[in-house]
Amino acid sequence: MSRWEPDARGRLEKAALELYNHQGFDATTVAEIATRAGVTERTFYRHFADKREVLFPADNPLPDILAGATAAAPLPLAPLEVITRALVEAAPVFEEREDLAPQRQAVIAANPELQERELAKLAALASTLAHTLRQRGLENTTAALAAEIGIAAFKVAYERWVNDPDRHPLAQHIRETLDTARHLIAPPDQATATDDVSRTGQESVA
Amino acid sequence: MSRWEPDARGRLEKAALELYNHQGFDATTVAEIATRAGVTERTFYRHFADKREVLFPADNPLPDILAGATAAAPLPLAPLEVITRALVEAAPVFEEREDLAPQRQAVIAANPELQERELAKLAALASTLAHTLRQRGLENTTAALAAEIGIAAFKVAYERWVNDPDRHPLAQHIRETLDTARHLIAPPDQATATDDVSRTGQESVA
DNA sequence: TACCCTGATGTCACGAACTGACATCAGGGT
DNA sequence: ACCCTGATGTCAGTTCGTGACATCAGGGTA
Incomplete structure (x- = not known):
């Protein structure tokens, strides 16, 4: 099996949306999102350019x-x-x-x-x-x-x-x-x- | 005479525009702008909500x-x-x-x-x-x-x-x-x- | 089997963007 | 003589975002 749970990106998107919804965008830190998704803050920034971008899917058709x-x-x-x-x-x-x-x-x-x-x-x-x-x-x-x-x-x-x-x-x-x-x-x-x-x-x- | 040079806001606007122009927006720090205007960084944020706002006059008619x-x-x-x-x-x-x-x-x-x-x-x-x-x-x-x-x-x-x-x-x-x-x-x-x-x-x- | 390579992640350090709390002090009014 | 106000300074702290380097499972190759 692989070293980490797959689909870190998806988990980050989900965690972010939940937290933004529950406590607001401003009151949510990237560290929180990362923790909830089971990765580090650094990994968040490897998938998304910034805290906002997580709400705007890169695969937008x-x-x-x-x-x-x-x-x-x-x-x-x-x-x-x-x-x-x-x-x-x-x-x-x-x-x-x-x-x-x-x-x-x-x-x-x-x-x-x-x-x-x-x-x-x-x-x-x-x-x-x-x-x-x-x-x-x-x-x-x-x-x-x-x-x-x-x-x-x-x-x-x-x-x-x-x-x-x-x-x-x-x-x-x-x-x-x-x-x-x-x-x-x-x-x-x-x-x-x-x-x-x-x-x-x-x-x-x- | 007053305690500080007047029109701190105007000086900040001028300094910011010059620096943004000369070395780019990203490469300019708020500290630089403030120093050039003869005030502290904190004063910049008393006049402008953030680093971008200085380019968008508040007195816009x-x-x-x-x-x-x-x-x-x-x-x-x-x-x-x-x-x-x-x-x-x-x-x-x-x-x-x-x-x-x-x-x-x-x-x-x-x-x-x-x-x-x-x-x-x-x-x-x-x-x-x-x-x-x-x-x-x-x-x-x-x-x-x-x-x-x-x-x-x-x-x-x-x-x-x-x-x-x-x-x-x-x-x-x-x-x-x-x-x-x-x-x-x-x-x-x-x-x-x-x-x-x-x-x-x-x-x-x- | 033994080896290397790659890619996704972790770890660490750091600069720069903002913010809250409190201090200072000229000028104006009472 | 006194106080009040408003603009600024000082300082400490949080969060954002980035560069540099370490780790290590899995896949390919000799």
């Missing part, structure tokens, strides 16, 4: 999914439509592990340092999205803007989903939010009218 | 300007138009102090920790913007989305402005970028019509 879906979308599609499809395709990633996600989300919501890190991850996502859009032939500014808008919409959609008492699928919130975007360029009194217009056949995602 | 301009805009305007005006009105804040801004920007661009902090500041801005839009009567999701998209557009516009060899005014980049955003958001068949409606004057997207 999101960039690849978004890039793949974006690159694969039919060329004549409008940029925002491409992004909508990519985000919808990525939605399941958030819906699996539905047991741990709320804990994780609560911890992050309770701590500004962790929110900063989350914003950084989202910005990185926007960056890869912009890169992929450029490869589709979009001009620089357009690509960057479309990517940023897409991520912005995702942030809002995710927020809605987390707080949705009816537990509608994330994909639905994404589509609705991106539909809402269309209201933004119309004066407020036309909002309801625009609502009808925008509801024309957006369900064609394969 | 941006939130107030944005909130004020947003609240004051005519009610029938489309949300994105309201935001465009607010951002344009805030633009001068970035264009004054044009001597220090590039240094500051270079330091931030060179360090991920500082970029995280900048993203957090922008997110806070989006949050106040959303709050003000809600007070104008906008529904929750619409307000949040408009604010996020506005900040997203601002990020892109600011990036363009910083790298603009022709040094066009920031306000122009903001208008152009938000015009691009309208094209992205509007369904293709409505794009030209929306273009006429949203046109506020001289600008034209090439």
Whole structure:
């Protein structure tokens, strides 16, 4: 048998989430996490760059999914439509592990340092999205803007989903939010009218 | 005369910017900054929450300007138009102090920790913007989305402005970028019509 | 079988980021 | 003459994060 229990990384993630949840991020020391996971503090830092990073899985498939879906979308599609499809395709990633996600989300919501890190991850996502859009032939500014808008919409959609008492699928919130975007360029009194217009056949995602 | 040289805070800001610029953020210790400013390390932490915060002025007028301009805009305007005006009105804040801004920007661009902090500041801005839009009567999701998209557009516009060899005014980049955003958001068949409606004057997207 | 190599971990030492508690003392008000 | 306040100094301590080196099971190879 091997010298140590296997999956030290997994144990560290679990221990960290439990402690952060139970006593707060600030009140938890890396030494505590390590002890609970049965390793030393030094080993924690061999697996995670810092105390925050343990909440942001390194094997995150999101960039690849978004890039793949974006690159694969039919060329004549409008940029925002491409992004909508990519985000919808990525939605399941958030819906699996539905047991741990709320804990994780609560911890992050309770701590500004962790929110900063989350914003950084989202910005990185926007960056890869912009890169992929450029490869589709979009001009620089357009690509960057479309990517940023897409991520912005995702942030809002995710927020809605987390707080949705009816537990509608994330994909639905994404589509609705991106539909809402269309209201933004119309004066407020036309909002309801625009609502009808925008509801024309957006369900064609394969 | 007073017991110490006045404006310790200002001296700390200056010393920090110089050192960050000259030897990098990581390679600079708070002790160094304090010594150069003629105070102790402890005093640094009385003025700034942490080593990063010294680059993000506490007297930042941006939130107030944005909130004020947003609240004051005519009610029938489309949300994105309201935001465009607010951002344009805030633009001068970035264009004054044009001597220090590039240094500051270079330091931030060179360090991920500082970029995280900048993203957090922008997110806070989006949050106040959303709050003000809600007070104008906008529904929750619409307000949040408009604010996020506005900040997203601002990020892109600011990036363009910083790298603009022709040094066009920031306000122009903001208008152009938000015009691009309208094209992205509007369904293709409505794009030209929306273009006429949203046109506020001289600008034209090439 | 005997040997070496590798990779994951432990051990130790240390600098640098922050924080709490208490001391100091000019200037202003009473 | 007195006290109060606010900005700073002093000091001790915790925690984060890193470099350098030691350990040793398991796998490959002669």
